[in-house]
Amino acid sequence: MQNPWIYIGLFLLIGMLIPVAPLAIAAFIAPKKPNPIKQSTYECGMETVGDSWVQFKAQYYVFALVFLVFDVETVFLFPWAVSLNALPVFVLVEGIIFILILLAGLFYTWRKGMLEWA
Amino acid sequence: MNFWTDPIKVLYDWLMSLFGGWGMAEPLANTLVTLLGIVVLITIALVLDIFLVWIERKVVARFQGRLGPNRVGPFGIFQPFPDIIKLVIKEDITPDGADKVVFNIAPVLSAGSVIILWAVLPIASRIYGVDLNVAALYIIAAGALGTLSVIMAGWSSNNKYALLGAFRQVAAMISFEIPMVAMLLVPTILVGSMSLNAITQAQVDGVWFFWLSPLGSLIFAISAIAELGRSPFDLNEGESEIVSGYHIEYSGMKFGWFYAGELLHAFTFGGFMAIFFFGGWHGPWAEEYPLLGAFYFVLKALFGYWVIMWVKYTVPRIRIDHMLAFNWKFLTPLSFALLIVTATVHVLMRDAAFWLYVAAMFTSNLLLGWLTVEILRSYTREKREAVPSAAHH
Numbered sequence: 001m002q003n004p005w006i007y008i009g010l011f012l013l014i015g016m017l018i019p020v021a022p023l024a025i026a027a028f029i030a031p032k033k034p035n036p037i038k039q040s041t042y043e044c045g046m047e048t049v050g051d052s053w054v055q056f057k058a059q060y061y062v063f064a065l066v067f068l069v070f071d072v073e074t075v076f077l078f079p080w081a082v083s084l085n086a087l088p089v090f091v092l093v094e095g096i097i098f099i100l101i102l103l104a105g106l107f108y109t110w111r112k113g114m115l116e117w118a
Numbered sequence: 119m120n121f122w123t124d125p126i127k128v129l130y131d132w133l134m135s136l137f138g139g140w141g142m143a144e145p146l147a148n149t150l151v152t153l154l155g156i157v158v159l160i161t162i163a164l165v166l167d168i169f170l171v172w173i174e175r176k177v178v179a180r181f182q183g184r185l186g187p188n189r190v191g192p193f194g195i196f197q198p199f200p201d202i203i204k205l206v207i208k209e210d211i212t213p214d215g216a217d218k219v220v221f222n223i224a225p226v227l228s229a230g231s232v233i234i235l236w237a238v239l240p241i242a243s244r245i246y247g248v249d250l251n252v253a254a255l256y257i258i259a260a261g262a263l264g265t266l267s268v269i270m271a272g273w274s275s276n277n278k279y280a281l282l283g284a285f286r287q288v289a290a291m292i293s294f295e296i297p298m299v300a301m302l303l304v305p306t307i308l309v310g311s312m313s314l315n316a317i318t319q320a321q322v323d324g325v326w327f328f329w330l331s332p333l334g335s336l337i338f339a340i341s342a343i344a345e346l347g348r349s350p351f352d353l354n355e356g357e358s359e360i361v362s363g364y365h366i367e368y369s370g371m372k373f374g375w376f377y378a379g380e381l382l383h384a385f386t387f388g389g390f391m392a393i394f395f396f397g398g399w400h401g402p403w404a405e406e407y408p409l410l411g412a413f414y415f416v417l418k419a420l421f422g423y424w425v426i427m428w429v430k431y432t433v434p435r436i437r438i439d440h441m442l443a444f445n446w447k448f449l450t451p452l453s454f455a456l457l458i459v460t461a462t463v464h465v466l467m468r469d470a471a472f473w474l475y476v477a478a479m480f481t482s483n484l485l486l487g488w489l490t491v492e493i494l495r496s497y498t499r500e501k502r503e504a505v506p507s508a509a510h511h
Contacts, residue, residue: 004248004249004250004251007152007156007248008158008250009250009474010152010153010162011234012234012237012375014153014160014225015160015230015233015237018233019225019226019229019230019233019375020226022202022375023222023225023370023372024376025206025227026205026206026207026208027210029207030206030207030209030210030370030403032210033209034211036214038211039213040213041213042279048278054278054281056285060288060289063289063292063293064289064292064358066294066446067293070299072429074258074296074299074300075255076302078254078255078303081303081310082306082311082312083310084307084464085310085468086310089465090137092461092462092465095461096462099454099457099458102454103451103454106446106450106451110446110447113386113470114356115442115443115446117439
């Protein structure tokens with residue numbers, strides 16, 4: 001095989017195109033009879049009140065922030081995990097200290113009460 | 119070399135000589151064969167998906183003491199085909215005020231984010247899409263695409279229920295991604311590679327990683343179920359509160375893709391369970407005969423899929439604050455503790471005898487699990503004694 005990323009690129013392209021095919025067929029053969037009642041927003045029969053794009057709970061934002069810290073950190077941990085076998089024991093200690101610093105951040109967030117769903 | 123020992127190479131050579139015989143240039147023929155291979159791989163995944171619909175319906179029926187589909191074909195096995203025909207000829211309703219472009223892209227992205235996982239799946243010793251050296255990261259990236267499709271569907275539907283479902287789903291997915299990624303680090307440490315083929319090969323040559331990290335496989339299974347948005351973590355659907363969550367406004371084949379994508383996602387994660395912790399395609403004679411390996415792989419993935427279904431139809435839904443607290447206050451600290459223990463024991467014991475190494479890994483996992491249970495027990499005892507009247511209610 002050539003460069004694996006060429007294969008991945010082709011796979012992404014075809015993988016995204018194949019789900020379109022049944023939708024395209026459906027667009028041709030499915031009936032189209034729209035009316036205002038059918039297209040109204042579904043809320044179990046109630047009339048919709050106000051805009052649908054409501055403000056969301058700020059708690060979600062806090063979790064997203066904590067997630068972001070951990071997600072960036074795993075990017076650093078993967079090279080560490082791959083090269084652990086080839087490097088001296090000292091690198092293991094460094095990795096553990098890195099993880100502990102992160103966990104300290106998590107516990108700080110925890111003690112501050114940011115992980116409570118209030 | 120014949121068809122039974124290396125089917126892909128034999129088919130590749132045959133197609134190359136066939137296209138060459140038609141007077142095609144070598145690079146063009148090569149590209150064409152590669153494209154054909156991709157289409158066949160995706161088609162196999164989707165045909166499997168069709169039968170997953172049947173399996174899902176049959177199994178949930180048995181769990182609930184019903185018969186399930188039993189009219190179309192033997193045991194109702196052809197039931198999904200009329201289902202698909204019906205989905206395709208259903209009217210496609212786009213609600214008022216929906217963001218049409220995003221609304222139409224979301225189901226495609228949802229199904230596509232699962233299909234693209236198959237590019238790196240080592241189905242058997244010589245049957246796989248591509249041996250990517252950063253496959254673990256690729257899996258995480260594809261999972262993020264799935265999260266994106268959920269928020270796109272929820273936001274563009276112009277529906278409060280859909281939006282609430284999308285918020286919950288995204289909160290669950292990004293939360294449980296942390297322990298899942300930490301558990302992807304465990305096989306990476308054990309092998310020293312992110313390639314799924316290398317991880318499987320290491321288990322073929324050594325032992326299944328379940329024996330090196332039983333706790334890790336458990337945490338991976340739990341976070342995978344949450345990542346899939348299946349019960350007990352299916353707050354995105356919550357039919358008693360928000361009807362069906364982010365895909366509430368979808369109809370016809372667009373809804374079909376969300377449904378098919380969810381089932382294929384569950385199966386693919388069963389496959390990842392097998393690859394990371396249960397030896398992938400490993401089994402008797404699997405190395406010589408790849409088709410046998412593919413059979414073992416599908417069997418193991420189906421077992422993982424069945425476990426996910428079993429949990430789904432047994433455990434009731436939990437509340438969102440409980441779910442997030444469970445992840446951030448329990449699963450995340452535990453998974454990083456396990457990561458530290460695994461890395462330490464691995465580095466200290468890697469030069470020891472193999473059986474000693476396996477025993478040390480297994481025991482350290484059990485010890486950590488026991489310690490966790492003890493901490494939880496003392497914590498709940500404290501809580502119980504703090505409220506003495508609670509026991510008498």
